[in-house]
Amino acid sequence: MQPIPVPAPPRSAYNPNRRISDLLKSQLKHFQHIAQKRGSLGIEPAIARNIDTEAGAAHYIAAMTRALRGQAPAAAPKLAVVPAPKAVRKPAAEVTRIAAAASKPTTKSSKKKSAIPASKRKK
Amino acid sequence: MVLDRTLPGVQNLRHVVVLMMENRSFDHMLGALKATNPNIDGLTGNESNPDNTGAVIQVQPQAQYQSQLDPDPNHDFANVNLQIFNDPQNGPPLSATMQGFIASYYNQQQNTAQSHNILNYFTPDKLPVLTTLAKQYAVFNRWFASIPGPTICNRAFAHYGTSFGQVSMDVLYLGKPYQAIYDRMLAAGHTCKLFYFDEASSTMEVVNLLQNEPSLFGTFQDFLTACTQNALPDYCFIEPNYTDHPAEDGSGEAIANDQHPDHDVRAGEQFIATVYNAIRTNPNLWPNTAMLLVYDEHGGIFDHVPPPACTPDAPFTAQPAETGTLDAFAFDRLGVRVPAILISPWVAAGSVINDTFEHACIPATVSEFFQLPAVPRSAREVAANTFLGNLTLEVMRADDACPSFVIQPSS
Numbered sequence: 001m002q003p004i005p006v007p008a009p010p011r012s013a014y015n016p017n018r019r020i021s022d023l024l025k026s027q028l029k030h031f032q033h034i035a036q037k038r039g040s041l042g043i044e045p046a047i048a049r050n051i052d053t054e055a056g057a058a059h060y061i062a063a064m065t066r067a068l069r070g071q072a073p074a075a076a077p078k079l080a081v082v083p084a085p086k087a088v089r090k091p092a093a094e095v096t097r098i099a100a101a102a103s104k105p106t107t108k109s110s111k112k113k114s115a116i117p118a119s120k121r122k123k
Numbered sequence: 124m125v126l127d128r129t130l131p132g133v134q135n136l137r138h139v140v141v142l143m144m145e146n147r148s149f150d151h152m153l154g155a156l157k158a159t160n161p162n163i164d165g166l167t168g169n170e171s172n173p174d175n176t177g178a179v180i181q182v183q184p185q186a187q188y189q190s191q192l193d194p195d196p197n198h199d200f201a202n203v204n205l206q207i208f209n210d211p212q213n214g215p216p217l218s219a220t221m222q223g224f225i226a227s228y229y230n231q232q233q234n235t236a237q238s239h240n241i242l243n244y245f246t247p248d249k250l251p252v253l254t255t256l257a258k259q260y261a262v263f264n265r266w267f268a269s270i271p272g273p274t275i276c277n278r279a280f281a282h283y284g285t286s287f288g289q290v291s292m293d294v295l296y297l298g299k300p301y302q303a304i305y306d307r308m309l310a311a312g313h314t315c316k317l318f319y320f321d322e323a324s325s326t327m328e329v330v331n332l333l334q335n336e337p338s339l340f341g342t343f344q345d346f347l348t349a350c351t352q353n354a355l356p357d358y359c360f361i362e363p364n365y366t367d368h369p370a371e372d373g374s375g376e377a378i379a380n381d382q383h384p385d386h387d388v389r390a391g392e393q394f395i396a397t398v399y400n401a402i403r404t405n406p407n408l409w410p411n412t413a414m415l416l417v418y419d420e421h422g423g424i425f426d427h428v429p430p431p432a433c434t435p436d437a438p439f440t441a442q443p444a445e446t447g448t449l450d451a452f453a454f455d456r457l458g459v460r461v462p463a464i465l466i467s468p469w470v471a472a473g474s475v476i477n478d479t480f481e482h483a484c485i486p487a488t489v490s491e492f493f494q495l496p497a498v499p500r501s502a503r504e505v506a507a508n509t510f511l512g513n514l515t516l517e518v519m520r521a522d523d524a525c526p527s528f529v530i531q532p533s534s
Binding site: 064 | 145146188189195251252255273274275292293319321322323324325326327329330333334337340365366367368369371376378379383385386387389390392393396523524525526527528529530531532533534
């Protein structure tokens, strides 16, 4: 049986500025419930406020998840490692996809990854 | 159905992997397969719904990967009532006509043309991964969401066999009377993990499992590593990436691959293929792993099969204030049908499973296969069918008789 090619979405499909769905609102609500119950968990207020977009929500969720798991940021999934995009929606060669997740190992250590504030990465 | 442990596929089985995607109905994703396999209960092309003008609108093979279902179709309990019974306030004894999908979507924007999109379905060539897996392994004709409602209460059934009386997204299981399947596995000395995509996507089991039992969790990278290192837990539950966000290592973009509208469906296809490939390409895993690919609920998108009645989830009842309808709900009927596929080299190509399943079948199956000690379980889980008896082949399929996928990079 011949291998079946699986096309990737176009780069324009990626939109971290998309408004969050009801599902994500509920996920956030659950995290906020925990934060209220346990205290701030050390989350920066600016991160907790900036949750209207998918990327903003993801930033807060990452901080909360790490806090709950009580550990340094774990290794990210092995996406193809390329320079961070300069503009969020700009088509560029550095777009990464889960497409390469299983085939291309990352070379960066998780410590190094965690040293880069996400707010700086995004630009 | 009691599991036949003499089946070679069951005797070889060591791992069960469940991948739960988001918010697509059976007909939307797999309905077109009826044309090539009449045993699959998909679409004839004549299914229809009335629109707000009274026109009869037929299903169309015009589903797009993205931008067609924006805004996200409503699928709270009352709107699913409208979709199933064509009435937002009343359920049974009204007949489940499946005639209210366009009406429900129309209500969101009062846009007639837009409301027709809810009846669109994909042609198989647009979903090479999902349709190939459905054709090459066992597709479930009757796997329904556990509740005619949204994501989190439905996902709860996959973890606990119940939503503890919730029909909404507010699932705060304080003092829960039933253990999650993971607790039961660990108590019996088995290994198990919930793999979320990354910390930025995290899990939909926030308040409960992540808060109280963070060691249960791993990332998708952990899953891939476990596959490579032959260290896969006995039971794995995988969650997709729920958001478009910068990759956590600052290297680029992590695109949402959950297939939740309005995320691009192709990213989910690649994600499914990545999970499948990780198992399929490891000769130490492939013969002894069964993978269930299933969607949590229909996301407000059309399906033509009326959801059946089921064992009530006693003692739970959701009151009208919670359902948003005039009726209380005793968890005695299922939600809308979703795609579900059982994948294993011990499954015959072209298999179609006609028994009725829902997400409580997942903990029921895991409990049965791993022979977990008897503990209190929900009424729904106790009554649930199990699915590993479908590994019926006497001889495992040859390697070249099973499909493989090549994931293409973005161009």
